[in-house]
Amino acid sequence: MIEFVDTHTHITDEAFRGEEEAVVARAVEAGVTRMLLADIDSRERGEMYALAGRHPGVLFPMLGLYPGSVEANWREELDALEPWLAKKPVAIGEIGLDYHYGTLWRKEQMEALRLQLEFASAHELPVNIHLRDATEDFFKVLGDCAHLHLRGNLHAFSGSAETFERISRLGEWYVALGGVLTFKKASIARDVLRIPMERILLETDAPYLAPTPLRGSRNESANIPLIAAFLAELKGLRTEEVAQITTANAERLFQIVIAY
Numbered sequence: 001m002i003e004f005v006d007t008h009t010h011i012t013d014e015a016f017r018g019e020e021e022a023v024v025a026r027a028v029e030a031g032v033t034r035m036l037l038a039d040i041d042s043r044e045r046g047e048m049y050a051l052a053g054r055h056p057g058v059l060f061p062m063l064g065l066y067p068g069s070v071e072a073n074w075r076e077e078l079d080a081l082e083p084w085l086a087k088k089p090v091a092i093g094e095i096g097l098d099y100h101y102g103t104l105w106r107k108e109q110m111e112a113l114r115l116q117l118e119f120a121s122a123h124e125l126p127v128n129i130h131l132r133d134a135t136e137d138f139f140k141v142l143g144d145c146a147h148l149h150l151r152g153n154l155h156a157f158s159g160s161a162e163t164f165e166r167i168s169r170l171g172e173w174y175v176a177l178g179g180v181l182t183f184k185k186a187s188i189a190r191d192v193l194r195i196p197m198e199r200i201l202l203e204t205d206a207p208y209l210a211p212t213p214l215r216g217s218r219n220e221s222a223n224i225p226l227i228a229a230f231l232a233e234l235k236g237l238r239t240e241e242v243a244q245i246t247t248a249n250a251e252r253l254f255q256i257v258i259a260y
């Protein structure tokens with residue numbers, strides 16, 4: 001059986017309200033036997049952990065404060081992370097920087113990122129990074145944290161091969177590819193040829209960024225095989241090989257165990 005890992009999904013998003021169990025079942029049936037649940041902030045965290053608790057070995061929670069949730073109460077949100085460590089998240093994420101809608105909270109986003117990178121290092125966890133329109137500030141923070149010997153991945157990666165090469169010089173870093181890879185004229189479809197398979201993960205970011213030919217519809221973890229098949233064609237591999245390599249990469253980075 002071909003097995004895939006979706007390294008970034010939001011099954012507790014309101015888009016799936018009341019359908020969470022069916023969404024998990026469809027994914028498993030499609031061969032996506034493990035899914036990592038991205039944390040946003042304290043509002044969804046309890047529900048996310050409850051869902052993961054009903055699917056041990058299949059759903060794995062991450063823990064973190066999303067940059068879009070960094071507002072006036074961001075320090076209280078960071079303080080709220082500590083008690084959840086007992087529930088064993090597989091990564092600190094999704095965390096990062098996002099200036100797409102403006103830079104009002106730029107300073108706070110950078111400080112929240114720095115503190116969460118320190119948090120990840122202190123608890124020996126990888127990081128799951130959200131990065132949009134803030135590349136130079138991200139590398140500034142990451143450079144300041146070089147002594148932490150971080151490892152992690154850039155989620156929903158649509159950047160350049162040069163960006164991957166730049167972050168690779170700072171430690172064990174991966175890129176997670178999702179539906180954007182399949183979009184017409186997406187530059188990542190060219191740049192991925194210069195990124196080794198041993199540093200590639202698969203993800204959906206569901207319910208967002210559904211792959212072609214489903215673009216514009218609600219995304220689900222069950223769509224991972226579509227992304228894998230597209231990547232396989234680009235790389236001149238069989239889909240089975242993409243599944244095997246990316247699953248091994250996810251297991252290595254996130255230390256996730258098989259459900260059976």
